[in-house]
Amino acid sequence: MRMDRRQVMFGAGAAALLLPQSAIGSQAFTDSGGRKVMLPDRVQRIFASGGPAAVVVYVMRPDAMIGWPRAIRAEEAPYLLPQVRDLPELGMLSGRGDTANVEVVLQTRPDLIVDFGSVRPTYISLADAVQNRTGIPYVLIDGRFEATASSLRTLGKILGVPERGEALARYTEDLFGRLDKTLAGIPENERPRVYLARGPNGLETGLTGSINTEILERAGGRNVADAGGQRRGIVQISPEQILVWNPDIIVTWDRNFHARIQAGADPVWASVKAVEEGRVYLAPTAPFGWIDRPPSVNRLIGLAWLANIFHGNRFPFDFRQETRKFYKLFYHVELAEAELDTLLQWADGRPPRAPSPR
Amino acid sequence: MKADRTIWILPLLVLLTLVAAAVGLQTGAYPLTLEGAWHSLGQLWSGGVPQTAEERVLLDIRGPRVLAGLLVGSALAGAGVVYQGLFRNPLVSPDVLGVSAGAGLGAVIGIFLSLPALMIQVLAFAIGLATVALVYLIAVAVRGRDPTLVLVLGGVVVGALAGAGISLLKILADPYDQLPAITFWLLGSLASIRGTELWNVLPAVLLGLLPMVLLRWRINVLSLGDEEAKALGVEAGRLRAIIIAAATLMTASVVAIAGVIGWVGLVIPHIARMLVGPNFERLLPAAMLIGASYLVLVDTLARSMAQIEVPLGILTAVVGAPFFLWLLWRGRHGWSS
DSSP states (O other): OHHHHHHHHHHHHHHHHTSOGGGSOOEEEEOTTSOEEEEOSSOOOEEEOSHHHHHHHHHHOGGGBOOBSSOOOTTTGGGSOHHHHTOOBOOOSSSSSOOOOHHHHHHTOOSEEEEEEOOOHHHHHHHHHHHHHHOOOEEEEEOOGGGHHHHHHHHHHHTTOHHHHHHHHHHHHHHHHHHHHHHHTSOGGGSOEEEEEBSTTSOEEEOTTOTTTHHHHHTTOEESOOSTTSSOSEEEOOHHHHHHHOOSEEEEOOHHHHHHHHHTOOHHHHTSHHHHTTOEEEOOOSSSOSSSSSOSTTHHHHHHHHHHHHHGGGSOOOHHHHHHHHHHHHHOOOOOHHHHHHHHHHHTTOOSSSOOOO | OHHHHHHHHHHHHHHHHHHHHHHHHHOSSSOOOHHHHHHHHHHHHTTOOOOSHHHHIIIIIIHHHHHHHHHHHHHHHHHHHHHHHHTTOTTOOGGGGSHHHHHHHHHHHHHHTTOOHHHHHHHHHHHHHHHHHHHHHHHHHSOSSOHHHHHHHHHHHHHHHHHHHHHHHHHHSOTTTHHHHHHHHHHOOOTTOOHHHHHHHHHHHHHHHHHHHHTHHHHHHHTTOHHHHHHTTOOHHHHHHHHHHHHHHHHHHHHHHHOOOOSHHHHHHHHHHHHHOSOHHHHHHHHHHHHHHHHHHHHHHHHHSSSSBOOHHHHHHHHHHHHHHHHHHHOOSOSOO
């Protein structure tokens, strides 16, 4: 028994020694967690630690992707480059549900692990632990919405595509800048009160300050689920509370819930102001969610879309043009008219079909 | 002496249940005045359709929710009483044969496949029943042993398997979307109950209750043990099967709409036994009334403590566990006397 374990440990050690030469770093980089990481000279194979990281790695270096945290679904595939659609499902290293096996990580021979998301002591220690065990440099990049532009620049530099990082950062700064200008003219009490409905019956939401709903506030809406900003995360809400809040706008990406509301089958939701006034919006989720799921740079297109929903003409948004531009710039795909139509109808409350089982 | 006491304990419990329901109806996030509420109730009673937001809150949200609390609480407590008598063990709860674990697995499969809410409930109900059927078949297959022991062990094993299935699906589920929904479901809640769902499960609960009422004296005999039951002319095997089916039907139906709510089926039967003694004929209604009041009150707490919902499973454990310890410490209520 003890012998076996020793052999395994020896095996892991040998694997670390046998890593490609490029993985042994020569340039020091300080990541968002203040960790000093020796970066490889040339990054060719990147392991994304979770959903948000996978999006940003795909956006930056689709050629260096080696897998997805979760396999790509059929309806998402047309919006991604052909070479990444069938990459294997590798699980995730951080966040909720640690499903990646460190041996799998080693076996896929990455020369860099990228984590994109919240920079908290838990994740810093996790990054250290994985890096020590695998010998593969692990960088932690701040994934907060506000930090998007600078994080894109940083990623561009460490992944060897500084011009791309710069271009995407410029896009982000331009969007945030236009939005700030619009919002400067809209006092707090004139901003719409918004409810983000999650879950099969729409009774889950994120409280103000949670990463799942920060897009509402950034787009200039007021999240009705406000507990003073002290508590964060996803919570359950009673239908009665929703009547009390009586939101002006409801946003969701759950097609089952949206269909039920549209059918008017539910008398409770039917008397909410947003439903009475026809202001329930369904966010597309292909290839990634427009407003969350995962919380990464995929939210930028949703941010512009929501700002237009919230403020109308004060924040103009040409759906076809903006969507085409974003998908080209970030996702490397030239949308065909039919694909654009699908997204347009989806955002108009007519999704392609019932959500498919995996 | 005991019989005298019971005579006015049951009406008192009915009164308690009515008070709990009234408290539940009057408490909540949406401001309703007392007179306004009763006025609209009266109007609706005489055939009106809910018009105002107040009437809608009362009739479409709070009303169904209070009724659901009554139904779920009484069903869980009733099933608990039956199971504790059947297994002659005070530590048994309605999910001993794996009904909750199975229903949980069914619901988690439904959430994982992104099915609509109704299908999630149907799956929870069906797999909850199937799990207990499997446990029962195992017990039938393993003959020549203490049947109740084999049943309990089978329930533990199959329940653990269902639990493993739940964990596997949690790992595979979308962490941004499905995982929170799964977590909330497994903690139980009455937040999304609608009137139609009540009508869906009410027949199943009543159907489960029927054999318990009809066979009440035989259940008494069964709690004496198989040998004694046989001596008194009661065939233990078939009766056991009927009772398990009935209690499982009741539990699976309410778990399907409310999620996994622990402790009610374990603690409430003890309280009822303290009040009215072990005679099943009085124990069943007492436990069901106490269970109904308890769950309505706890659910009222769950939805009025904060703007957000506190999952019921958390509250029933926080309230139930210390109470159960107190019962143990007190230790005066006899199990069979």
